[in-house]
Amino acid sequence: MSAQKKRTAILISGRGSNMEAILAAARAADYPADIALVLANKPDAKGLETAQNAGIKTAVVDHRPFKGDREAFDAEIHRILADNDIELVVLAGFMRILTAGFVAKWEDRMLNIHPSLLPAFKGLHTQQRALDTGCRVAGCTVHFVRADMDSGPIITQGVVPVLDGDDEDSLTARILKVEHQIYPRAVALVAAGKVSVEGMRVQINDDALDGSIALIN
Numbered sequence: 700m701s702a703q704k705k706r707t708a709i710l711i712s713g714r715g716s717n718m719e720a721i722l723a724a725a726r727a728a729d730y731p732a733d734i735a736l737v738l739a740n741k742p743d744a745k746g747l748e749t750a751q752n753a754g755i756k757t758a759v760v761d762h763r764p765f766k767g768d769r770e771a772f773d774a775e776i777h778r779i780l781a782d783n784d785i786e787l788v789v790l791a792g793f794m795r796i797l798t799a800g801f802v803a804k805w806e807d808r809m810l811n812i813h814p815s816l817l818p819a820f821k822g823l824h825t826q827q828r829a830l831d832t833g834c835r836v837a838g839c840t841v842h843f844v845r846a847d848m849d850s851g852p853i854i855t856q857g858v859v860p861v862l863d864g865d866d867e868d869s870l871t872a873r874i875l876k877v878e879h880q881i882y883p884r885a886v887a888l889v890a891a892g893k894v895s896v897e898g899m900r901v902q903i904n905d906d907a908l909d910g911s912i913a914l915i916n
């Protein structure tokens with residue numbers, strides 16, 4: 700099994716709690732992804748320390764010296780991914796917008812998690828916007844990355860209730876808990892080759908599942 704594990708890089712910018720959830724899942728002998736690298740664009744990203752403590756190789760590509768040259772920044776990231784024989788890229792709180800060229804190189808091999816039920820609430824402050832618009836459910840989405848932000852084919856979603864007493868912090872915490880459940884699962888399905896994409900629709904080919912891996916809490 701281990702020879703076939705997909706060499707996977709996780710890209711972070713901060714705390715790295717989703718990264719941690721994936722690292723924990725990846726400790727299982729039969730997990731189909733080998734987390735070979737954690738890369739951050741911020742030298743002080745807290746998740747870097749967590750990864751190092753877990754014995755995972757880390758790299759930093761600080762975006763600041765690139766002074767807005769996104770092509771050069773992405774080329775440097777791509778070089779490091781290639782040097783490490785990376786086959787699958789997992790964005791986990793990576794707060795830089797990637798160029799169309801980079802995204803095309805990783806088409807259907809790069810995942811992201813977003814804390815809303817896409818296509819609602821792309822961008823930032825998703826939980827507050829869900830509250831402000833009176834949503835009764837909220838959640839998170841794992842999707843393949845496309846050049847347009849938060850717009851790629853959806854692999855899975857997790858749904859939580861919005862409760863009357865909720866504020867941004869309580870709703871964010873409820874969603875984050877579900878993020879930690881669905882992201883390791885989605886990464887595993889993609890790494891195992893059980894996911895195919897047709898246009899915007901994703902097909903999950905796993906006998907143990909009924910065709911959907913949405914999680915409703």
Ligand code: GRF
Pocket residue numbers: 711713714715716717718791792793812813814839875878
């Ligand atoms: C998560 O809410 C994720 O959905 C969003 O950024 C946050 C990252 O948190 N893309 P963490 O760094 O994984 O703790």
